[in-house]
Amino acid sequence: MSVILETKEVTKNFSGFIAVNKVSLSFERRSITALIGPNGAGKTTFVNLCTGMFRPDRGKIIFDGKDVTGLPPEKRVQLGMSRTFQIVNIFPGLTVEQNIKIPLLSRGKEVKKEINHFIDLFNFSQKRDVLASELSHGDQKILEIAMAISTRPKMIFLDEPMAGVNPAERTRILDLIRELRDREKLTIVIVEHDMDVVFRIAERIVVMNRGKIIADGTPDEIRANEVVKEVYLKGVEV
Amino acid sequence: MDPSAIIFQLILGIASAMLYWIVSSGLTFTFGVTRVLNFAHGAFYMLGAYFTLTIFELTQNYIFSLFFGATLVALIGAACERGLISRIYGLPVPFQLTLTFGLVLVFDDLVRIFWGSVPKMMPPQFVGSINVLGRALPIFSVYLIIAGIAIALIMYFLLSKTDWGMEIRAITVDPETAVCSGLNPTFLYATAFMFGSFFAGLGGGLYVPISSAAPGMGEHVIIYAFIVTVIGGLGSIKGAFISALIIGIIESLGALFVPWMTIALPYIALAAVLILRPEGIFGEK
Amino acid sequence: MRNKTILAAVIALTLLIPFTGNKYLLYLSIKIWILILYAIAFNIIFGYSGLLSFGHALFFSGSAYGLAILVVKSGLPLPVGFIAGIAIAAVFSAAVGFLSLRHKEIHFAMITLAFSMMFWGIVMKWRDVTGGEDGIAGIPRGMPIFWFYYFSVAVVLICAYIIYRFVKSDFGLVLEGIRENEVRVRFSGHSTLKYRLYATIVSGTFTGVAGALWTMLDRTVTPSISHWSFSAMPVIATLIGGPQNFLGPAIGTLIYVIAQDVITKYTLYWQFILGMVVVSVVLFFRGGVMGVLERLFERR
Numbered sequence: 108m109s110v111i112l113e114t115k116e117v118t119k120n121f122s123g124f125i126a127v128n129k130v131s132l133s134f135e136r137r138s139i140t141a142l143i144g145p146n147g148a149g150k151t152t153f154v155n156l157c158t159g160m161f162r163p164d165r166g167k168i169i170f171d172g173k174d175v176t177g178l179p180p181e182k183r184v185q186l187g188m189s190r191t192f193q194i195v196n197i198f199p200g201l202t203v204e205q206n207i208k209i210p211l212l213s214r215g216k217e218v219k220k221e222i223n224h225f226i227d228l229f230n231f232s233q234k235r236d237v238l239a240s241e242l243s244h245g246d247q248k249i250l251e252i253a254m255a256i257s258t259r260p261k262m263i264f265l266d267e268p269m270a271g272v273n274p275a276e277r278t279r280i281l282d283l284i285r286e287l288r289d290r291e292k293l294t295i296v297i298v299e300h301d302m303d304v305v306f307r308i309a310e311r312i313v314v315m316n317r318g319k320i321i322a323d324g325t326p327d328e329i330r331a332n333e334v335v336k337e338v339y340l341k342g343v344e345v
Numbered sequence: 346m347d348p349s350a351i352i353f354q355l356i357l358g359i360a361s362a363m364l365y366w367i368v369s370s371g372l373t374f375t376f377g378v379t380r381v382l383n384f385a386h387g388a389f390y391m392l393g394a395y396f397t398l399t400i401f402e403l404t405q406n407y408i409f410s411l412f413f414g415a416t417l418v419a420l421i422g423a424a425c426e427r428g429l430i431s432r433i434y435g436l437p438v439p440f441q442l443t444l445t446f447g448l449v450l451v452f453d454d455l456v457r458i459f460w461g462s463v464p465k466m467m468p469p470q471f472v473g474s475i476n477v478l479g480r481a482l483p484i485f486s487v488y489l490i491i492a493g494i495a496i497a498l499i500m501y502f503l504l505s506k507t508d509w510g511m512e513i514r515a516i517t518v519d520p521e522t523a524v525c526s527g528l529n530p531t532f533l534y535a536t537a538f539m540f541g542s543f544f545a546g547l548g549g550g551l552y553v554p555i556s557s558a559a560p561g562m563g564e565h566v567i568i569y570a571f572i573v574t575v576i577g578g579l580g581s582i583k584g585a586f587i588s589a590l591i592i593g594i595i596e597s598l599g600a601l602f603v604p605w606m607t608i609a610l611p612y613i614a615l616a617a618v619l620i621l622r623p624e625g626i627f628g629e630k
Numbered sequence: 631m632r633n634k635t636i637l638a639a640v641i642a643l644t645l646l647i648p649f650t651g652n653k654y655l656l657y658l659s660i661k662i663w664i665l666i667l668y669a670i671a672f673n674i675i676f677g678y679s680g681l682l683s684f685g686h687a688l689f690f691s692g693s694a695y696g697l698a699i700l701v702v703k704s705g706l707p708l709p710v711g712f713i714a715g716i717a718i719a720a721v722f723s724a725a726v727g728f729l730s731l732r733h734k735e736i737h738f739a740m741i742t743l744a745f746s747m748m749f750w751g752i753v754m755k756w757r758d759v760t761g762g763e764d765g766i767a768g769i770p771r772g773m774p775i776f777w778f779y780y781f782s783v784a785v786v787l788i789c790a791y792i793i794y795r796f797v798k799s800d801f802g803l804v805l806e807g808i809r810e811n812e813v814r815v816r817f818s819g820h821s822t823l824k825y826r827l828y829a830t831i832v833s834g835t836f837t838g839v840a841g842a843l844w845t846m847l848d849r850t851v852t853p854s855i856s857h858w859s860f861s862a863m864p865v866i867a868t869l870i871g872g873p874q875n876f877l878g879p880a881i882g883t884l885i886y887v888i889a890q891d892v893i894t895k896y897t898l899y900w901q902f903i904l905g906m907v908v909v910s911v912v913l914f915f916r917g918g919v920m921g922v923l924e925r926l927f928e929r930r
Contacts, residue, residue: 181817
């Protein structure tokens with residue numbers, strides 16, 4: 108099956124506020140999709156639903172052929188999903204090495220070799236024993252991506268990976284994302300506000316507004332889309 | 346068992362519930378605003394008892410002693426908030442609980458230093474009883490019920506009809522937005538703490554005529570206040586009122602039907618609520 | 631390596647205590663060793679997993695009363711009572727662990743408090759079995775106090791070592807992850823519920839060992855060891871010593887007990903002083919004594 112993730116009319120209602128409204132989307136394997144839209148559009152909530160932070164009030168989520176709608180996050184991770192968060196979610200009081208080790212432990216055997224593999228892959232060799240709280244913000248973001256990758260997922264959600272990152276780190280993360288897709292054969296979904304990054308890296312752009320999908324297509328199609336321009340890209344040079 | 350015994354027991358339960366309510370209202374209130382669960386709330390209760398007792402010795406006027414004592418406690422509460430509690434906002438819960446527990450130890454010994462270790466009593470107030478269903482209901486119980494309802498009404502009024510009350514509710518629900526809208530958190534947190542401590546002191550002052558003032562009395566009551574607060578929902582005044590009634594009634598009916606178990610009943614209720622509905626009756630998830 | 635030598639030297643010194651002939655000192659020392667185990671076991675879920683329990687007295691006294699009842703009232707041999715007491719603590723901790731799985735912070739503290747006080751209520755009221763307020767007396771020690779000292783030290787050291795290996799293992803690392811960021815642990819593919827449950831069982835069982843030793847030392851059990859104030863003891867000791875260091879609870883317990891013992895010789899008001907210490911630790915020394923020492927001997 109070329110579709111790795113499919114959501115069928117997922118809906119999430121927070122005490123009357125409908126954050127995600129009957130969203131049906133499918134994602135092809137090894138694709139890079141960007142999810143964009145104004146604040147409050149429901150992007151992060153959608154990611155939360157896919158990854159298991161919340162259960163949808165209605166609808167289904169099918170991952171790699173399995174219905175994961177009711178599964179808790181750890182089970183989805185074990186099946187091959189992974190994610191990073193808008194606000195960096197790592198273990199601040201533990202070292203870089205310990206941070207990467209914990210996700211590796213959920214996969215069992217051969218942990219020692221794998222730690223070194225990931226530490227080298229992400230250029231943390233000099234910083235293995237540094238406490239995560241003492242890393243630069245950009246390094247923390249990359250650490251979180253490293254942790255998300257170490258579970259060897261099939262699909263990864265990156266929630267605003269560029270938020271608060273300086274230009275040099277930005278390029279590094281961008282290259283990393285491309286490498287991830289090429290080398291690790293990952294399916295990637297990025298939630299981003301940085302249009303520069305989005306148009307450079309995404310093969311497909313899905314635009315959300317008020318819990319619904321208002322556009323879905325290639326970057327060129329989205330660039331030309333009048334509704335999207337009105338709602339979101341007004342004044343933005345793309 | 347004849348029904349009038351049960352009803353009578355119910356009334357007694359409501360009376361003791363009112364005492365739980367008065368003490369817990371302050372605790373849940375300060376938690377709702379500052380997010381700190383103040384162990385020393387029991388110590389304030391104890392101070393209220395001692396202050397009321399001593400001021401009564403001087404003035405022989407119970408009502409005056411009660412309110413003046415509670416006011417003194419409120420001032421001490423404000424001092425604690427400014428000097429200590431404000432430094433632990435945002436810290437993990439264990440640190441908050443232990444600091445306030447440390448305060449309890451300090452206040453317990455301060456009381457021993459100033460008043461001695463032997464429990465002190467004051468002459469009973471509002472003596473006598475009225476005939477209810479053929480049984481003698483202490484007038485003090487009636488007085489407690491009236492006081493409890495009055496305080497509930499006062500709280501309701503203050504919180505919903507005054508500017509201060511609105512600001513308190515705003516900062517409870519959404520501190521960030523409240524501060525951005527120009528509300529002063531320092532003032533609100535300090536006054537909230539004063540307010541809560543006032544009622545702790547009032548509770549102590551109400552309790553001392555029917556029992557005594559002793560060091561360590563705060564530890565007995567604080568656990569009850571915790572239980573009532575958690576069952577009602579942390580931060581919910583409404584919840585504290587209802588849950589105080591539930592605990593008071595369960596205890597007094599329990600004393601009638603299962604006296605061997607009464608001592609554990611509030612804890613059983615707490616465990617049951619935590620298992621079935623951890624956020625409490627009126628708490629948010 | 632230097633630290634380990636210092637530690638070994640200190641322990642070796644304490645092994646000489648029975649030879650001083652001072653019975654009071656001997657008794658106090660055994661008490662300290664037992665309470666050190668209590669605090670170290672408690673810290674498995676506090677310092678390492680980030681969960682504050684206000685109900686560890688349940689495991690301590692469950693084991694203590696179990697031993698007392700089986701040996702004094704039912705006449706079973708002491709070793710059987712010892713093992714049975716620990717088993718009871720294990721069962722209690724499994725039950726509490728299971729029922730409190732999803733509770734965090736204040737609610738976890740409250741639910742552990744609730745179960746512990748329920749047991750206290752039972753112990754206070756069930757005179758026929760537990761002796762009520764008077765408790766149970768006449769529990770045998772099985773050996774002269776001279777040897778009981780070495781027995782207790784051996785048991786405590788063995789248990790402490792096992793706990794050390796446990797918290798330093800991969801399992802312990804995930805527990806620390808739970809303390810640091812529970813969400814991230816779940817998104818790393820681990821079932822945090824499983825880890826919490828096992829941690830609680832290990833913590834409660836070793837607490838039970840401490841409880842069994844205590845009963846043999848005191849030769850009586852009373853409800854006071856089931857009361858929440860006894861649950862507060864390891865909390866304070868651990869905070870004073872430093873929750874994120876393996877030896878923190880041990881140091882804190884030592885300070886707590888000695889301070890209480892020494893201070894009461896000079897003033898009645900040891901609680902006042904303890905209270906001030908606690909307040910200062912929370913305000914200024916959140917890493918506890920070990921935190922201060924670590925900062926002083928920084929090797930970066």
